[in-house]
Structure formats: C-alpha cells, structure tokens
Amino acid sequence: MQSPLFAYTEVQDQSYYSLQNSYLLRVRLDGNTGPDCLARKGAMVAYQGMIEFDGEYQSPYQRRTRGHTGEGLDLMRCSGQGTVYLANLAQQIHVLDVDHEGLTVDSAYVLALDSGLHWEVIAVDSQFGLSGTGQYNLNISGSGKVALMTSGKPLMMPVTPDKYVSCDADAVVAWSTGLRVQMQAQTSSSSVFRRRGTTGEGWELNFVGQGYVLVQPSELMPPQNMQLGGLRGQYGMGPQGARGQNPGNIWSNR
Template sequence: MRSELFSAENLEKESSQPGLRLQNSKLLKAELNGEFMARVGSMVAYQGQVQFEALGSGGIGKFLKQKLTGEGVPLMRVRGNGDVFLADNAADIHLIDLEPGDALSINGANVLAFDSSLNYDIKMVQGAGMLSNAGLFNCVFSGHGRIAVTTKGTPVVLTVDQPTYVDPQAAICWSASLQTGYHRAEQLGLGTLLGRTTGERFTMSFAGQGFVVVQPSEEPPAGLAGTGGGGNQQEGGILGNIFGN
C-alpha cells in the first residue's frame, strides 16, 4: 500500500525518555511510565496498559472553586505504561517547562495536559474586574515540570518591559508575577452614546517584568466574568476572600 499519508513525518515519533512531547503541532504524545494530568475528553488514541480517572478540577478544593467561578480545568489522571495521544479540536499545542521558582497564570480553557509534579490552583485575576470577558479567575501553575497549552493559531509572546495592553479574550497566559489591571481602551463620547463602537472597549493591562502570550483569536466569554450579570460590586467580597490568597 502506498500513500503520502504514510510518510515519515506522519509516523509515530519514538523517544527513550518518558514524558510529554509533540507528535506534531496539533497532537501531543505522552510516553507514559507513571502518571500525568490531562483535560477530560482530550485523549484521541492510546497504546499499552493505561487507566483514566476523572478528577473534576483536581481535588475537592479546586472542585468547589470551579463550581463557584465556572473556571478551572476538568481533569483526568492518566496512569500506567504506554503511549497516549491528546488533542483539542486541532488547536496548536505548545510545551512550557517550569523550573523551581517559576509561576504561570493560564486561561483554564487553554490547558491540555501537565506533569503531576506541578502544583496548580484557581486564582482571582487581580484588577481584571467582573466585567472582563476573559474570566475573573485563572489557573496558576508552579513547581517543576512540563505543561502543554493550546492556542488558536500561531501566538505572539510579548515581553513586558513597558505598559502592555491585551484584549482579555486573546490572552492565553502570562508570568504570574506581573501586575494586572483593567483599562478602558475606547474613549466615551457622543458616538458611544449613539451606539457606535470600535469593538475594543476594554483591555487587560500588564506591568512589571515578564511575558504575555497572545493568540490571534478571541475566545468567547466564559465563567462568571462572561455572564454579564451585575455582580461587579462583589469582587472584593466573599469570592475575593476565598481566591485572593
């Protein structure tokens, strides 16, 4: 049988070391000898002796936070020995290696898989406000290990060494040490009152030293921040006490 389908670039890539690696730009391969964490429903194929265990958001604390916020990552633990292939609607996949002392804030919708050695929690995005279309809460990862994130299209990595502003629906992840805020991009005026708008009313602001990853696509609103309800007065209240630490 002959076909370009069977060319070398499409054959399974082998490695002598276990862990997460790219099979191609849209397919993640986990050479499994132990366990890792993955988004529920992301498995497209596997070989070997592999078990899948649903975890909700990764523990009762994160489960409760996800129920309160609508944010987080619906997780499954994958364990055993074999090869597991993961994908998310043909989105582009990127690998990030965290070192001790690193911390990364990631939109939960863009988390595909990560080493179980990493710590993660659902945190309030300080200064974003309840009106943010990106969501008021993000997943913050720290520790030592590898994480796979997805983007719709090829992203740009912005070095934050001056005031930086990003459409909140396009922000994928950023250095957790950055100070975030909320900035009105569109000036109010008669045109606004008459219904004319640029479509760029609000942006997230970033200050400090670090980076922001921006995808060339705007995700639809999700979570509490996307409900559009009049809950913005509660940001400093009960949820702020729960998630502000």
C-alpha cells in the same frame, strides 16, 4: 499498501512531552520514575501500552470554586507505562516548562499538565472588583510541564520594566505569574458597559514587570456577552463578583 499518509508516522522522542505535529501531543509515561499526566477530559485520541484513565477527584471546595468563578480544570489522570496521544479540536499545542517563574493561564487553554504541579484559581484584578469578564484564571506553580492550546500560531511578547504590554483580554492565553496586571476598558466611564465606541474593542489587560505574555490570533466571545451572574455579577456586585464569596479571591487544588 501505499499512501502519502505514511509520512505521518510517530515521531520517536524520549522526552516526557513531545509534539507529533502542531495539533497532537505525545506523553510518555513510566509509572516507576515519572509523574502521572493530568489531561483534559476526552482529550485522548490514542494510546499504547498499559495505561489507566481515571477521573481526577475534585473536592467539594474545588467544585464550589468552579461554581463561583467559572474557572477550574476538568481532568482525567493518565497513569501506567506507555504512551498517550492527546489533542482537542485540532487546536495548536505548545509545551511549556513551569519553574520558579510560574504561569497564569485561562483553564480553557490547558490540555495537560504534570500531576505534581500545583494550581489555584485567582482573581486577576480583584482590587477593582471586576468579575465576569474572564479575569479569574489559574495560577500554576511548581516544577513540571504544561501543554497549552491556541487557535492559530500565537505570539510570545516579552515584558520588561521599561516596556509594558497591553493586550485584548479575549486574546490573552497566559502570562508569567510575576507580572503585575490591570484590567481596564479604554473608554469614558459612561461607555464602559459597551464595546470601545465603534471600534469593536473592549476590555484590555495591561502587563508590567519582567516576564512574558502569550497571545493568540483569535478572540473569544466579547466578555460583555458572557452570562456569569447577570449584570451585577459581571461587574463585581453579585455573588460571583470579586468580593462576593471569597474576600481573598484565591482557590486551590490543595
């Protein structure tokens, strides 16, 4: 049998995480020496070897967290010896090494991560009491690898003390945890409840400090259209507001 399809064969690589192409991730597991892989549920497209898949346990506290914030990880644990191939809706995949700098990311963009990493849900801009606009995110820390997904090829933007970056809140994927973040709508107070005048723009995130911001060439639905706790919850006044259920605005997987 002959076909151009045979050009798309497995890429041999000894790395723990390796991209087979822009849309397919290969994870090499060795239960004796390496960590397990926590992958997005349903992301497995193929595997080789003796691999076990189990639903990752969520404590009642984690389930309450997700109910309050809409943020969290719905994961399966991949363990054993062999290789697992992961993908999700043909989105582009990118592998990052998380170290002392840490990573803050929207859970919707997480494809997989090392089981040894620690994550917690945080309120990005809790000092302003805003909620329901996507400002609850995951803070991932420790040492290990994370595979993120984007719609199209992203842009990695450096942030320095003398050069801050402002991004559309709907296009931001992730950023260095050490950056200072503020969420704002560049409108007058009377027009904060609608998109920015007639420009179609809405909430933006401002990043200050030293680090990086990852932006994708695609936007989610406008945050004003998200149904999280109604209008009161959307603007931080309901039980899902930044000061509603958890004054510290931090939830953890530990």
